[in-house]
Structures are given as C-alpha cells and as structure tokens.
Amino acid sequence: MIARNNEINLLLEALATYPAVGIIGARQVGKTTLAAMLTRKWSGPVHHFDLENSEDMARLFDPMLTLKELRGLVILDEIQRMPEIFPALRVLIDKKLDDLRFLILGSASPQMLRQSSESLAGRIRYHRLSGLGLDEIPSGQSEQLWLRGGFPLSFLAQDDAKSFEWRKAFVSTFLERDLPQLGINVSSTTLRRFWNMLAHYHGQIWNASEFARSFGVADTTVRQYLDRLTDALVVRQVQPWHENISKRQVKSPKVFICDSGLTHALLNLPAKHDVLGHPKSGATWEGFVIEQIIRLLRADESECFHWATHSGAKLDFLHVRGSTRTGFEIKRTSSPRLTRSMRIAMHDLKLKHLFVIHAGEHIFPLAENIKAVPISRLSETLMGYL
Structure with a gap:
C-alpha cells in the first residue's frame, strides 16, 4: 500500500x-x-x-x-x-x-x-482524487506508472500481465455495472465501442461529426456519450483557449482517456514493446504527463486549456491562474529543441514560463523563460513554480 x-x-x-x-x-x-x-x-x-x-x-x-x-x-x-x-x-x-x-x-x-x-x-x-502520481511512487518508476496507469491495483500488480488483466476486467465491470448505477442508460456495447474509438482518438481535437458518422447518430448524441464518460471521471476534455489575437484559433476541446493504463488496455497493448510500437504511443504519454501536471498544480478545470491556431501554431497545455499563464509542451524525446510554435505561443499568449517536458534526464534552458524539464524532475519543478 x-x-x-x-x-x-x-x-x-x-x-x-x-x-x-x-x-x-x-x-x-x-x-x-x-x-x-x-x-x-x-x-x-x-x-x-x-x-x-x-x-x-x-x-x-x-x-x-x-x-x-x-x-x-x-x-x-x-x-x-x-x-x-x-x-x-x-x-x-x-x-x-x-x-x-x-x-x-x-x-x-x-x-x-x-x-x-x-x-x-x-x-x-x-x-x-486521481490515480497515483509521480510524487507518490518510488523514484525511477515513472515509466511503469505511464504503462500501467495510476489505479493502485493496476500499478502495484505482480507483473505486467496481471496489471493488464485487471485493467481489462475494470473496463468490462465499469461499462456493465458501474455506469448503469450512475444513471447512464446507454447500452454497454455502444459505450464500449465509443470508448474504444475514443482511445484511438486520444489526444486529438474533438470532432463530433466524425464520431456521429461512425455511429450513425446525431452529433448531439455522441456529444452526450462523451459528456457521460467525462462525468464518470474516466475521460478528460481539455477546453480550448481563445482570445482576440490576429489568428484563427481552434475552438474545440482535446479529448483524453484520463488514465494511461486504461488507454493501453482499450488499445489492447499489454506490454511495453506493444505500447512503444503503437502509433498512439506519443499521444498516451502526452495524456499521462498532462494528468500529472494537473494533479501537481492542483488545477481545476477552469484553469486548464490547450491552444492551437489554424495556421499550425499550438501549445499542448496552458495553465491559467489569475493573471499568470504557464505553457507546457510535451515531447517523448531525450533532446527536445526550441520550435517556432513555442516562440509564437510565448509571444501571443504572453506566457510567464514555458516548460518542455521530455523523457530525458536533464533540465536545461531552451530560450528566455523556456526550460526543458525531464519527467523525473517534474514534481520538484512544479513545486518550485507553485
């Protein structure tokens, strides 16, 4: 325990x-x-x-x-x-x-x-209460936390196979028993198909029309499915930030499965090599890091945003508290580099800091007020920020 x-x-x-x-x-x-x-x-x-x-x-x-x-x-x-x-x-x-x-x-x-x-x-x-966080687990186990997710019984399982078995059972029980108890009267078969499709969409801008076409229902119906899973605290919608600047900005949320271990179970990725070889590997890591940032900052939903323009500039995560804006870019690499998009975000959004969270080992500056931070040092960095 x-x-x-x-x-x-x-x-x-x-x-x-x-x-x-x-x-x-x-x-x-x-x-x-x-x-x-x-x-x-x-x-x-x-x-x-x-x-x-x-x-x-x-x-x-x-x-x-x-x-x-x-x-x-x-x-x-x-x-x-x-x-x-x-x-x-x-x-x-x-x-x-x-x-x-x-x-x-x-x-x-x-x-x-x-x-x-x-x-x-x-x-x-x-x-x-979210799953286990980086500040609660032994040092050096951040990758296991990403792969297995933060549910205690999944993270603490005897091995990866037992962890995966627990997560698959959780998905079935959640859909067949727990959601009906919450008053969600949608068939478990429909919600399973929707949740699986959402896992393949993890980390992308929500497109109701695309989902509606796949299910043969109205946009409003699939939006209700999304909201139900959000209310049940297994899906997160990160809302878009937009303001009066001279750029057309994206005004739809990004959607994530809250727990990376559940994402891997829904994508049927039982082992590390399965996850690393999958096209959604980078997206599941992004979602994992965003959940850790939100948890460490004790941020509520009204403080959490993503930002993107139709010309291609974007910011993975924007935290707004009072008049302070802090940006986060998430790169599953050991050697992140400064990009034009980061400079645009710093200027247009008037960020106080921009942290580039990466999978390497070292903290280093990329530009003024832009710093590369390894996932292993995220807790101490954000505690200093708070």
Whole structure:
C-alpha cells in the first residue's frame, strides 16, 4: 500500500474549514482506502456508511433520524447510490455543529451529483482524487506508472500481465455495472465501442461529426456519450483557449482517456514493446504527463486549456491562474529543441514560463523563460513554480 500523505493533508485542511468535503474519482481509484488512511489521523469519533452495503442503506432509510445524533466524522461512501440524502445533510450542516463533519465519497463529477450542487452549495468543497502520481511512487518508476496507469491495483500488480488483466476486467465491470448505477442508460456495447474509438482518438481535437458518422447518430448524441464518460471521471476534455489575437484559433476541446493504463488496455497493448510500437504511443504519454501536471498544480478545470491556431501554431497545455499563464509542451524525446510554435505561443499568449517536458534526464534552458524539464524532475519543478 502506498501512503498518500499529501492527499490526506489536503483533506484534513479542507475539513478544518468546510462542514462537508467530497472526494470524487473514478471507481477503484482509491477513495475508500484514502478515507481509511485519513481516519487514522482523525482525533474524534468516526462513523462509516458504505452505501453499497444493504445493511448501511437500511440504517439510512431515515437519514435525519440516524445522522442527527452523530458527532465527529461521518463518512458516506458511494454517495451517488443515495442522492436523496443531500437535503438531510443540508439541514444538519446548517445547524453549524462544530463537532460534526461529513466526508462524502462519490464516483461521479459534481455536475452528475446534481442533488449535492443544489442542496450543499457553499457548504461543500470537492477534492478530485486521481490515480497515483509521480510524487507518490518510488523514484525511477515513472515509466511503469505511464504503462500501467495510476489505479493502485493496476500499478502495484505482480507483473505486467496481471496489471493488464485487471485493467481489462475494470473496463468490462465499469461499462456493465458501474455506469448503469450512475444513471447512464446507454447500452454497454455502444459505450464500449465509443470508448474504444475514443482511445484511438486520444489526444486529438474533438470532432463530433466524425464520431456521429461512425455511429450513425446525431452529433448531439455522441456529444452526450462523451459528456457521460467525462462525468464518470474516466475521460478528460481539455477546453480550448481563445482570445482576440490576429489568428484563427481552434475552438474545440482535446479529448483524453484520463488514465494511461486504461488507454493501453482499450488499445489492447499489454506490454511495453506493444505500447512503444503503437502509433498512439506519443499521444498516451502526452495524456499521462498532462494528468500529472494537473494533479501537481492542483488545477481545476477552469484553469486548464490547450491552444492551437489554424495556421499550425499550438501549445499542448496552458495553465491559467489569475493573471499568470504557464505553457507546457510535451515531447517523448531525450533532446527536445526550441520550435517556432513555442516562440509564437510565448509571444501571443504572453506566457510567464514555458516548460518542455521530455523523457530525458536533464533540465536545461531552451530560450528566455523556456526550460526543458525531464519527467523525473517534474514534481520538484512544479513545486518550485507553485
């Protein structure tokens, strides 16, 4: 088991300020394990309800009756199974009981947990839990993290074959059981085909018309499929950045499978040599690095963009926080070079810094405020940036 101390500390800080904190993340990403780790550092009583357990569901048949007498930390696991509990939580939170906190675990985005956004607005802080990150694994294992992905049971598997077997099983279970439980009423066969096609499209600009033609449905229908998988936290849409400059800019999102290990499973790439020999190898590495950047910067979706012009200039990832803009180019090479596109991005976007993340070993400057950074030094570089 890998101790996720940074995540625990962030949650403890949030619980000191907010009466309710929500941990959201894909199934099997480690939410329940993280909550158990947190309880070891919690000084007061802890009450745990697993809403996939019929006995706990029965105990919460009348949630107000059960919860109003509790004090300390109340953990509600798989909250999307019982959205009707949120009004009761709002009433209890509004009593402003200093000795009562709620830790809510869910396998869907806040947008999908519509009841929480309506009932707990201003009372809850969400924390998105991704898979294991570069700052949590032993030094020198970044390539294994890329190949296997960040799901703990996949990364920690006995060997690559066991890891691949786990990921293939996850995809099937997720499509056949988990998505219907989230209220997504699309056949598992259709979503499997869509997800597989999306894996081949990984890292590209979204083109609804192309997908719609393949499925023989309307553009709006395939857009709904994309949004459903995004809400289930297995797909990421990186929105385009555009502003008033004298260039025509791309205004569609880039799409990624959030976990590189799942991408490799969907592409049926069980081993390292399969991944390295596949045309999407560079794209899956780009997606992996972007997820690590977002995680290390604790960036929310409103801060994350890509940028591209119709004349060919582009930037893989743009982070905007306040008035500060930081760019990232991602190159799976050991010797990245300065490109014209990088210079255009620096000038047109008025970047404070541009980091070129690469697969080599050394940090070195490419130009003023443009620095090449190896993936192995990404954590320390971004911690300095923060």
